[in-house]
Amino acid sequence: MALSTPERFPLAFLPTPLQHADRLGARLGVEQLFIKRDDLTGFSLGGNKVRKLEFLIADALSQDADTILVMGGPKSNLCQATADAARVAGLACELVLYGDRPTPVPVNLALAEANGAVARFTGEAERSSVDVYAKQRAAALESDGHRVYVIPRGGATAVGAVGYHRAAAEIVAQLSEQGLETASLFICVGSGGTLGGVASGMAALGACWPLIGASVSRECDEARSQVLAIAGGCARLLGTEEPTQKLSLAMVDARGPGYGEAWSEASTAADLARRNEGLILDPVYTAKAFAALVHMIDGGLEGPVVFWHTGGTTTAIDAAPRRDFQ
Numbered sequence: 001m002a003l004s005t006p007e008r009f010p011l012a013f014l015p016t017p018l019q020h021a022d023r024l025g026a027r028l029g030v031e032q033l034f035i036k037r038d039d040l041t042g043f044s045l046g047g048n049k050v051r052k053l054e055f056l057i058a059d060a061l062s063q064d065a066d067t068i069l070v071m072g073g074p075k076s077n078l079c080q081a082t083a084d085a086a087r088v089a090g091l092a093c094e095l096v097l098y099g100d101r102p103t104p105v106p107v108n109l110a111l112a113e114a115n116g117a118v119a120r121f122t123g124e125a126e127r128s129s130v131d132v133y134a135k136q137r138a139a140a141l142e143s144d145g146h147r148v149y150v151i152p153r154g155g156a157t158a159v160g161a162v163g164y165h166r167a168a169a170e171i172v173a174q175l176s177e178q179g180l181e182t183a184s185l186f187i188c189v190g191s192g193g194t195l196g197g198v199a200s201g202m203a204a205l206g207a208c209w210p211l212i213g214a215s216v217s218r219e220c221d222e223a224r225s226q227v228l229a230i231a232g233g234c235a236r237l238l239g240t241e242e243p244t245q246k247l248s249l250a251m252v253d254a255r256g257p258g259y260g261e262a263w264s265e266a267s268t269a270a271d272l273a274r275r276n277e278g279l280i281l282d283p284v285y286t287a288k289a290f291a292a293l294v295h296m297i298d299g300g301l302e303g304p305v306v307f308w309h310t311g312g313t314t315t316a317i318d319a320a321p322r323r324d325f326q
Contacts, residue, residue, distance in 0.1 A: 006162060006237070009058040011085060012050045013042030018174040018306070024276040025303070028294060032303030034183070035279065036171060039286075039311040044111075046081030047311015048194050051163030052155040053085045059159045060091065060149035067092040069138050070151040071130040073260075074099060074121075075284070075315055078155055080108035083117035091149075093117040094141075096134045098127050107314040127153070127259075154191025156226070158233030164197025165234050168205060171198075171306065182209050183304035186296075188289035189213040189223050189251070194310060196230030199247060203231070204240035208247065212296070214254035214289035224251045254292035260284050265291040270316075282312030283319045 017037040025033035041050040060068060068091050070082040079095045086093035095109075095117050102109075113119060120137065122129040130153065138148045151160075175183055187195045195213045202209055215223035228243060235242040243249075256263030266283055269291035273279040281287040286309060293307055 006055060006159070007058045007062060008054045009061065009085075009089060011043040011054050011057075011088075013040075015170045015174065016040050018171070018178075019277070020178070021277050021307075024273060024279075027272065027276050028297050030297050030301070030303045030305065032180070032183075032305070034175075034178075034304065034306045035277070036306050036308045039280070039309045039313060041311070044081045044084035045311070045313050046084070047077060047313070048164075049078045049081040049155060049311070050085075051167060052160035052193060053081060055162040056149075056151055056155055056157070056160050057085050057089050057091075061089060063147070063149060065091065065147045065149035067094065067141055067146045067148045068151060069094050069096060069134055069141070069148050071096045071134050071153050073097055073127065074102045074109050075106040075318060076108055077312055077315065078151070078153070079117070080112045080314065082151060082155075083112035083115050086117070087115050092146075094137065095119045096122070096130045096137055098122050098129050099125050107318050111314070152191070154193050156191035156193035156196070156230055158230060158237045161193050161197035161200060161230050161234040162238065164194050165201035165204065165238065165240075168198050168201025168207070172205060172207060175304070175306070180304050182207075183306050184210040184212055184301065185306050185308060186212045186214065186289070186293050187308040188254070188285045188310050189215045189227060190217045190285060192223060192226035192230050194308070196227045197234055199227060199231040199243050199249060200234040200238070200240065203235060203243040203247060204238070206241070210248045210250070213249070213251045214292040215251055216254045216285055216288045217259045220251040220253055224249065227251075252292050252296065254288040256288055256291075263288060263291070265295075269294050279309065280313055280316045281309075282315035284315055285312050286310060
């Protein structure tokens, strides 16, 4: 079935590289280990958020919006990338962030504000507090005559997932160039938009490849339901084949002690990736997902396997240990 897509606002440099991680694979005992380098999407250090923003920004412009209202946390990769994308598109940008203003200011928040975004805090630690606050803020902006486009946490909508629907064909083509007709795709799951888009795209292509989600935010059953809901919405938006029960979708728990909390296994996995391949993994998402992949490989998962690197470079910088040299 031919893939169709709505309008796109070009931001990313695509396709991103597919790296054969032979040194890391040898260290882990799996010969065909690949890294899909979506940390290198090429816009604003935005990682996987850039593919989503291409369609979210295009959708906002099609609705004649003048302001983007995006939700997240103080260290949000999405909020930082959205601030830059809104700026180049000629749109104002407001960030609705849970909690209070942190000290010191995280890199992502500093970059967003430096490019003109206005940050507003809910004062509540609960991540879901942004949902209610954003509705109130959007209503206030609209009452002042603004046309507001709201982007939820993670950009996890059917429109946002279109970027990863398209990425499915990209990874299939790249692996075909390697002489491979299938592989296990291992993808970090926060709000579910990345894996949801890939699942939608693979269904449209008729490719029943093993998809493995590493949930860093929710219990596995909830994360799987979220992924399938986004995948179905994306497929309906595009008029393509919807994912069915035949979809090979597994979910593993990669939360460690909890969302955003330090995990020694993730730190070990991040060190392993950096020392063998020079990969920078962040402690909230990619390091935890890679720790889960290492565990599965130790448990017998065989290649070919693709670890989809979703970015988080600025968060990794924030978390890097500092040493004072006298």
